Structure formats: C-alpha cells, structure tokens
Amino acid sequence: MTLKKLSALALIMTSLLPALSQARDTVLNLDFAAVVQEATQAGKLDGSVKFYLAGATVPGKSTPLGELVTNKKTNAFNKTDEEACSWALQSALITLQDAAKKVGGNAVVDIVSFYKRKESRSSTTYECHAGTFVGGVALKGQAASLK
Template identity: 45%
Template sequence: MKKAMLTMVLAATACAATLPASAADRKLMLPIAGAMASNDAQGRLGDNVKFYFGDQPTPKVTQKITSDRTSQKTNSFGKTPETACNWAFLSAMLALKKKAEEVGANAVVNIVSNYKNNEMSSQTEFECHDGNIVSGVALKGEFVKIAQ
C-alpha cells in the first residue's frame, strides 16, 4: 500500500513539474460588435438600457446619476480566447445593465475597458485578459438618463 501511494505521489510530482510555472495572461483587443453578436447578447441585454462606448455620440444627457465599474471573469478552460472573452464581456455588460436598472438610468455612457484600473477607451473594441484557466473583462461607465 505504501509503495502504491509513493508511486502516485511521484507521478503527480512529475506531472506538476512539466506544467508552466506561471499562468498565462494575454491581453487581447476584441471587437465589441463580435461580442454583441454572440451568446444572444442583444436579446439578453434587451432594449431598456442603451450602451455607448468610449466617446460615441449620445442623445442629450438629461441627468447624470452615478458611475461604477465591474470586473467579470469566466472559465476559459477548453474555450478559444475569443469565446471566453465574449462570455466575460457579456457578464460585464449584464452587470452594467443591472446597476443601471437599480439606479434608474436608461443609459450607460463613456463605457471604457478598465482592467487593473488601466483605462482603454474605444468605440469599437474591448480589452480582455485571457489566461489558461480564467479570462476577464473589466468595464466602467457613467449611468445617466438620456432624452428619448
């Protein structure tokens, strides 16, 4: 029994030694349009809250309510980086939508990527960090009421 246990421990140690010493963390810039076209993002986000990225023109802002940030992660094991990042992006967008509804906003404007508090503003792309096991997207925006 001891010999079998020792063999298992040695085998596990040998396998662990062949793994990379640190997790991957690849910064990816991906199209917002692609993420919005996958995972039924449009349907899940609905039409009650409008989203404006970077310095995208918006209808007249009638009331500024608050600003907030979200950082969402998803399991990336067995997924392509794009697939995992699109899931994390949708999770972040759903968190922004939920916050907007909670504070009575009908729009989120000036949405920027905010991974590790490093802002990256774009009308067309979002930043995702893809690892061996987890992928993450961080966004922040301003919650407002816009003229309809």
C-alpha cells in the same frame, strides 16, 4: 506506493510547477458592438439600456447618474479566447444594465476597460484578458439618462 513511485511522482510534479506558475495572460481588444448585439439577440440584454464606449457619439442630452464598475470572469476551459471574452463581456453588460436601471438610467456612457484598475479607452473595442483557465473583462462607465 513505493518509494520509487513516490520519487518519480515528485519529480514529475516539480517539473510541472514552473509551467503552472507562468500563467498565461493574453490581452485581446475585441469588437464591443458585436457582443452587445449578440447578447441582445440572445435575450440576455433587454434593449432598455444602451451602451456607449468612451469616445463614441452619444445621441441627445446625457444626465449622469453615477459611476458603475464591474469585473467579470468566466471559465475559459474548452472555449476559444474570443468565446471566453464574449461570455465575460456579456456578464459585465448584464450587470451594467441592471445597475443603470436601478438608478433610473437608460444608458451607460463613457465605458472604458478597467482591468486591474488600469483604464484602456477605445470607441470600438473592449479589452479582455484570457488565461489558460479564466477569461476576464472589467469595465467602468457612467449610468446616464438620455433624453
């Protein structure tokens, strides 16, 4: 490569660096129940564990079995923010389902969004962070046995 071409390439790369360092982090609050239903219908969740966001009414008596935390990311390339967020939430729900079943639970209650260890509560939505290349969901909840 000639010095002229190297200089031109260096100039182009230098001009791109500020854009790359300004990573996008769009916060979305999306419908939790719709993604749970989608994952259940697709067979990703087996239906043996129910999910209740903090503030939602939990039927019957709930016996706590331990705190659960999950932080899932997904490749957002060629996906809308909503699609990437749905993938990340479904992955988080699978992790919570498996962890609850391991301790004898049939529910995860008091679920809050827990992105970067900051709680965000809603009885209907979950928080997702969508970037240029990655979408992420972090959740914290309580494994429980419902009677």
